[in-house]
Amino acid sequence: MSLSRNFFAGVDVGSLAAKAVILEDGKIYATGLVPSGVNSVESGLTALNLALGSAGLKKEDLKYIVGTGYGRVSAPYANKAVTEITCHAKGANYLHPTVRTIIDMGGQDCKAIRIDQDGAVVDFAMNDKCAAGTGRFLEVMAGVFNVKLDDLGAIALSATDTVPMSSTCTVFAESETISLVARGEKPENILNGIHHSIANRIAGLFSRVGIESDVFFSGGVAKNSGMKTAIEQALKVTIVKPEIDPQLIGALGAAVIARNFAKKEGLWV
Amino acid sequence: MGKQLFRYSEANKEKFLESDNITFNDGSVVTPEEIWHYLTVEGPEKYPGTFEINLYQGNRASRDETLPTSLKTHYLGLTFSERMERAKDKGKSIAFIQGGQAVDPYTAADTIALRPFLVGQWYHGREHGNDINKSVLRRKQSKEKAFHDMSFEACQTGGYEHIQSGNLRVDVVAPYTVLRCSDVSYGVEAHRHGPNKEVKLFNVDYPLRYQASKPWAVEYFAQNLRRLVKTLDEVSGRKTTEDDLLKAIKLHNEGRRLGTELAELWWSADIPPTNSDDRLSLVSLANLDMHGDVQASLSVLKEARNIIAERVKNGVKGHAVTDNPKRIFILGSCVGINDSRSEDAGAIVVGKDDQWSHCSSLVEEEGDPFYNLAKATLEYPYEQSIEKRAEWTIEQIKKSRADGVIFIHNWGCNTQAAVARPILDVIKRETGIPTYIQERDLHGLQHEQEQNRVNAFIEML
Amino acid sequence: MPIKTLEIIRKRLEERPAELQTARQNGQKVVGWVGYNVPEEIIHALGFIPVRIAVGGDDRLVEVGARYASSKTCVFIREIVGAFAENQDPYIQQTDLLAFDATCLQNYRAAEVIEYFFKKDVVVLAVPRNFDWDEAKKYFAHEANEFTRLLEERAGAPLDSARLAESVALYNDIRETLKSIYTFQASRDNVISWEEVYDLIQAGELLDKKEYLSLLQQTLAELKELQPNPVIEADDGDSRLFISGSLIPRGDRKLIGIIKSVGGRIVGDDLWSGILPHLDLDIKEISPAGVALAYLNRTPHAALPYLDLESDRRLKKLHELLSTSKAQGVIYHTLRYCDPFTFKAKETKNVLAKSGIPLLEIHTEYAGSDYEAMKTRVEAFVEMIRIKAEFVEEEALLANA
Numbered sequence A: 001m002s003l004s005r006n007f008f009a010g011v012d013v014g015s016l017a018a019k020a021v022i023l024e025d026g027k028i029y030a031t032g033l034v035p036s037g038v039n040s041v042e043s044g045l046t047a048l049n050l051a052l053g054s055a056g057l058k059k060e061d062l063k064y065i066v067g068t069g070y071g072r073v074s075a076p077y078a079n080k081a082v083t084e085i086t087c088h089a090k091g092a093n094y095l096h097p098t099v100r101t102i103i104d105m106g107g108q109d110c111k112a113i114r115i116d117q118d119g120a121v122v123d124f125a126m127n128d129k130c131a132a133g134t135g136r137f138l139e140v141m142a143g144v145f146n147v148k149l150d151d152l153g154a155i156a157l158s159a160t161d162t163v164p165m166s167s168t169c170t171v172f173a174e175s176e177t178i179s180l181v182a183r184g185e186k187p188e189n190i191l192n193g194i195h196h197s198i199a200n201r202i203a204g205l206f207s208r209v210g211i212e213s214d215v216f217f218s219g220g221v222a223k224n225s226g227m228k229t230a231i232e233q234a235l236k237v238t239i240v241k242p243e244i245d246p247q248l249i250g251a252l253g254a255a256v257i258a259r260n261f262a263k264k265e266g267l268w269v
Numbered sequence B: 001m002g003k004q005l006f007r008y009s010e011a012n013k014e015k016f017l018e019s020d021n022i023t024f025n026d027g028s029v030v031t032p033e034e035i036w037h038y039l040t041v042e043g044p045e046k047y048p049g050t051f052e053i054n055l056y057q058g059n060r061a062s063r064d065e066t067l068p069t070s071l072k073t074h075y076l077g078l079t080f081s082e083r084m085e086r087a088k089d090k091g092k093s094i095a096f097i098q099g100g101q102a103v104d105p106y107t108a109a110d111t112i113a114l115r116p117f118l119v120g121q122w123y124h125g126r127e128h129g130n131d132i133n134k135s136v137l138r139r140k141q142s143k144e145k146a147f148h149d150m151s152f153e154a155c156q157t158g159g160y161e162h163i164q165s166g167n168l169r170v171d172v173v174a175p176y177t178v179l180r181c182s183d184v185s186y187g188v189e190a191h192r193h194g195p196n197k198e199v200k201l202f203n204v205d206y207p208l209r210y211q212a213s214k215p216w217a218v219e220y221f222a223q224n225l226r227r228l229v230k231t232l233d234e235v236s237g238r239k240t241t242e243d244d245l246l247k248a249i250k251l252h253n254e255g256r257r258l259g260t261e262l263a264e265l266w267w268s269a270d271i272p273p274t275n276s277d278d279r280l281s282l283v284s285l286a287n288l289d290m291h292g293d294v295q296a297s298l299s300v301l302k303e304a305r306n307i308i309a310e311r312v313k314n315g316v317k318g319h320a321v322t323d324n325p326k327r328i329f330i331l332g333s334c335v336g337i338n339d340s341r342s343e344d345a346g347a348i349v350v351g352k353d354d355q356w357s358h359c360s361s362l363v364e365e366e367g368d369p370f371y372n373l374a375k376a377t378l379e380y381p382y383e384q385s386i387e388k389r390a391e392w393t394i395e396q397i398k399k400s401r402a403d404g405v406i407f408i409h410n411w412g413c414n415t416q417a418a419v420a421r422p423i424l425d426v427i428k429r430e431t432g433i434p435t436y437i438q439e440r441d442l443h444g445l446q447h448e449q450e451q452n453r454v455n456a457f458i459e460m461l
Numbered sequence C: 001m002p003i004k005t006l007e008i009i010r011k012r013l014e015e016r017p018a019e020l021q022t023a024r025q026n027g028q029k030v031v032g033w034v035g036y037n038v039p040e041e042i043i044h045a046l047g048f049i050p051v052r053i054a055v056g057g058d059d060r061l062v063e064v065g066a067r068y069a070s071s072k073t074c075v076f077i078r079e080i081v082g083a084f085a086e087n088q089d090p091y092i093q094q095t096d097l098l099a100f101d102a103t104c105l106q107n108y109r110a111a112e113v114i115e116y117f118f119k120k121d122v123v124v125l126a127v128p129r130n131f132d133w134d135e136a137k138k139y140f141a142h143e144a145n146e147f148t149r150l151l152e153e154r155a156g157a158p159l160d161s162a163r164l165a166e167s168v169a170l171y172n173d174i175r176e177t178l179k180s181i182y183t184f185q186a187s188r189d190n191v192i193s194w195e196e197v198y199d200l201i202q203a204g205e206l207l208d209k210k211e212y213l214s215l216l217q218q219t220l221a222e223l224k225e226l227q228p229n230p231v232i233e234a235d236d237g238d239s240r241l242f243i244s245g246s247l248i249p250r251g252d253r254k255l256i257g258i259i260k261s262v263g264g265r266i267v268g269d270d271l272w273s274g275i276l277p278h279l280d281l282d283i284k285e286i287s288p289a290g291v292a293l294a295y296l297n298r299t300p301h302a303a304l305p306y307l308d309l310e311s312d313r314r315l316k317k318l319h320e321l322l323s324t325s326k327a328q329g330v331i332y333h334t335l336r337y338c339d340p341f342t343f344k345a346k347e348t349k350n351v352l353a354k355s356g357i358p359l360l361e362i363h364t365e366y367a368g369s370d371y372e373a374m375k376t377r378v379e380a381f382v383e384m385i386r387i388k389a390e391f392v393e394e395e396a397l398l399a400n401a
């Protein structure tokens, strides 16, 4: 590959998936996404190699790599580590410059991020030590009903009633769900209730940082249509239709920041 | 799942129509006829959720229909929201207070005093036609927002969500910041950042650490009460005198006396004359604040006292009470166990300290009414030291012949949770009665796990 | 260049428990105090040795405390209760009696629980919540006298007014010297860090007061020598942070460590375990009531309700300290179940936002399990402050490239 071309990568290792995005100048060149393993360094590398492979590039072709996500601290392949909050902001801004609010629902946490026109973070809030509103929570619920995680949203959307869930704590919610099923409540109505209660939680999170259009929904859970609808209702907003897999936003942001760092350090020819 | 609805049976109508009227503060009267109509026609239409049979929400499949006062408290609950709206239209002042306090000074100042539960009842009663699911969802939504505005670790948002963004016409937030509830005490301040700039804030500072024996502390609290009345007067534009307070104290003493009589009659019976739910709703009338109308509460309380005396005399057993139920005394904060399900498991609740301590404290009628009221309030047994509170509780346990004690507190109720264990310790030491601590999962409504444990405790007894 | 006196202080702290033991063998009594408005001068003037009981950061003790005081009590108090249960803390072991105040409901409850379970002799000072009223001041004056009376009983001698005057003078000197030292940490090219000053303040909770004063004076002299002219102004590349919220006691360095590890620089605080209690303490009358009222008249503790937002002295003080320290952002630390501070987090954030100062709330306990989550937040906050300054320029450069 020609040395005169400028490639930058962002690698985002989350608790459920590792993602990589390669950027060439102004456009997304390649992406990679793999489930996270126990070893976050390996997961990050696998995602990066997947992206490199699909683009026919070698690691040496990359001018700068930024690592992000929970695996960022131990990422030897990266030149720098930046938090996923800053990265999500940059990534969403890069794709949709009109976005001012980001809801990120990943595997183990949920974030509300407010950004300005340059994609700089203005304010953010994260849910506290609680799986509610996260991929993990929905995964557990999918397990209870013995359905695929990807189908949860569609099932919830077919509900005729909303059964209130009292608990948003995973452990309690699991046992509560089981007793609701035992009482004869319909699965779709329970699932609808679950989606609503999470959306409510998130609406609460936004009461701390405020909300401004446009709104972008990122992270693994963003692919869940039921969640998207429930959030739109709870927050009374319309969520922007993403141009790429919403799970990749953090890695994309990291790649954009990689480009900025490269520029700053004079590595960009 | 089809929703089953409860309906009052016509079979009891005739008997009910013979019962007393309810007389309200403004002198108006509702007849049993009108109450019956409301309970069978208007009520079910407006509030289908409260007629929905749902054990998990404490809605029974059947009720004590031959206990007229039970229907009346139901009526007062259902009409609460409309009555508050009407009172406001007529220019009445409304104050937010805390549970576990008497309301004599508010009555004196012609102000309706609403504890957190009632503020919620007012707000939720404004929307009609909801089934249980819908009203629970609505409640959860407004709570969630309040938690974010205040703290996630609050169990009690002090009516914040309703007063601040629910357009409830509450004029003044002015609770006694008694020890029982730490959250209301911190919550009062939170109102200062809410959008409702109209609502006045006032803090009736309850001096801490058992100060009833310190004259300067009683004096300080009396000054708080004076300032409270002045603040209420500023809102209403009236001029409350010492004499007004004395009258209010006498009126409330009557409520407290009647309530105590009723409770003691109930306790004296070998067979529980009502179920747990009815017992509590009648005994807690003693504070006269329960339905936002002092006179209405008093008139139902009077009738209830007589009916209970009658039932005890005739050995009538309360509806849905099992034979030889295990008698449970509840301690702790402002929550209780699920009465009907616990009854099904063979128990009955015979007392609850937080609904009782202030109701059983009479106020001296001779001398400075502010000072007397302050002194009586500082003497609330519930607010005393571990040993003293336990000592009083033991007395109540003995009078009520309880077989077991459950200390239940909400998640996040710091000051009650903190003394749960030592208080039960003393009770166990002095009486040997089995005890048990239960924490209520805050947002929990179904309480499956909690009920399992309560049932296990009952079985153990 | 290291400050030599700080080394001496560290060493003196190590020796302190043994020293207390010897003092007790010689008939002196140690008073452990817990709270926010305990007038220490009174304790000192009665010939007691005051030490502040303020353990923290030990999750295991928190668990132990929960067995007695429930898991719903704030972590700080839970750990204190746990520490009493285990009785391993060298200072707790050396206390003859305890003095609590009722500023915070939880603090006050702890007094009860400790009294009940561990049979400790506890004296409690009531604190009025309507603290601004004249009636409340009168009541508090009574309470201060009562508190003194109870202590006198235990001291076996009445409070001597000349000795009280001496104690007040000594404490005033300590407070003044601390304030002077505090300026250095926030200055450009600081020779002493906020963390060092913070430890220094907390050393004073334990050491002999006279010795402490001379150590402080020595520290100040060293500082003046090293940095004759401390000027507080922002440095390029610094992200100057201010810590507010629930107290951070001696054993708890989790958040402070995280801030440092992600490159944030702390330049100020209004913590009740930091500089705040030493500010604005103006004793006008040498008497128990005079001392106690001066305590109450400082910036009010968060547990005391302030019903009017506009005139809130806490927020005024916060603004003042933020501007003197030239801080760019506030980390608002709230401990689990610490209602006084948790209830105000959002409000404080909104108030500061009006002055363009961002606030990050960190809600935590002493367990290590939230370390990574906290780090992410703090790091993102530091990035946010930096990016405000740097990245915007970078973007402009890029846009022109």
Ligand code: SF4
Residues within 6 Å of the ligand: B155, B156, B180, B181, B182, B183, B184, B333, B334, B335, B409, B410, B412, B413, B414, B416
């Ligand atoms: S549970 Fe406790 S803190 Fe909560 S409202 Fe009731 S008394 Fe107050």
Ligand code: SF4
Residues within 6 Å of the ligand: C074, C075, C076, C077, C104, C105, C106, C107, C246, C247, C303, C335, C337, C338, C339, C340, C341
């Ligand atoms: S102020 Fe907070 S940390 Fe201090 S005792 Fe009260 S609740 Fe605990």
